[in-house]
Amino acid sequence: DAGVTQSPTHLIKTRxxxxxxxxxxKSGHDTVSWYQQALGQGPQFIFQYYEExxxxxxxxxxxxxxxxxxxxxxxxxxxxxxxxxxxxYLCASSLEGTSRPLHEQYFGPxxxxxxx
Amino acid sequence: xxxxxxxxxxxxxxxxxxxxNCTYTDSSSTYLYWYKQExxxxxxxxxxxxxxxxxxxxxxxxxxxxxxxxxxSLRIADTQTxxxxxxxxxxxxxxxxxxxxxGTGTKLQVIP
Numbered sequence: 314d315a316g317v318t319q320s321p322t323h324l325i326k327t328r329x330x331x332x333x334x335x336x337x338x339k340s341g342h343d344t345v346s347w348y349q350q351a352l353g354q355g356p357q358f359i360f361q362y363y364e365e366x367x368x369x370x371x372x373x374x375x376x377x378x379x380x381x382x383x384x385x386x387x388x389x390x391x392x393x394x395x396x397x398x399x400x401x402y403l404c405a406s407s408l409e410g411t412s413r414p415l416h417e418q419y420f421g422p423x424x425x426x427x428x429x
Numbered sequence: 430x431x432x433x434x435x436x437x438x439x440x441x442x443x444x445x446x447x448x449x450n451c452t453y454t455d456s457s458s459t460y461l462y463w464y465k466q467e468x469x470x471x472x473x474x475x476x477x478x479x480x481x482x483x484x485x486x487x488x489x490x491x492x493x494x495x496x497x498x499x500x501x502s503l504r505i506a507d508t509q510t511x512x513x514x515x516x517x518x519x520x521x522x523x524x525x526x527x528x529x530x531x532g533t534g535t536k537l538q539v540i541p
Contacts, residue, residue, distance in 0.1 A: 353533070353534075354533055354534070355433075355517050355519075355530075355531030355532050355533050355534050356472065356517075356531050357531070358529060403471055403472065405472075416460065416462065416474055416477050420471045420472040420473075420474075421471055422470060422471040423470075423471045
């Protein structure tokens with residue numbers, strides 16, 4: 314049983330470009346949350362997707378958008394990249410959205426995005 | 430808003446006990462959490478404590494919760510070099526983890 318997978322592992326982009334990160338949830342999970350972890354910081358919640366809709370959002374600008382597909386996989390898109398977007402982007406999956414406790418959420422290994 | 434604070438760095442000798450501390454400003458969460466992150470890796474759930482408990486022990490790990498002082502600690506007994514990592518406490522607030530706040534992390538260095 315595969316856990317949460319993310320691709321790519323590493324990515325280097327130039328300021329102003331756009332990037333798409335991908336996440337496949339753990340088998341049986343239907344909810345995907347995205348986090349940004351800047352260097353030396355704890356993860357910060359970006360948003361959560363359930364039933365192909367964004368349910369909750371953290372304090373991130375509209376440049377950050379996402380999508381969830383019918384197979385529950387998800388994409389995180391970031392437009393007009395800034396140097397400050399350089400971070401580890403973590404995806405986490407769980408079952409049934411907001412009602413589940415945190416310990417039923419599983420994290421992927423992350424995508425390291427570097428913006429130059 | 431919610432604020433979760435941790436000391437940035439802790440250095441201990443192999444075999445000693447490590448104590449990592451965390452304070453939070455507001456919590457109505459049912460659980461509070463400790464995560465471990467090794468270099469280049471994602472987050473690994475280490476342990477958690479139910480909010481009506483004062484202490485939870487899980488093998489070498491002991492979690493202490495002082496709700497009055499809003500203080501959470503993680504004690505690692507007989508610390509090993511493999512315990513070297515960054516440790517994050519996390520407070521999901523109302524229980525919906527879309528609102529989870531992570532601390533800034535404590536880097537634990539274990540000296541052989």
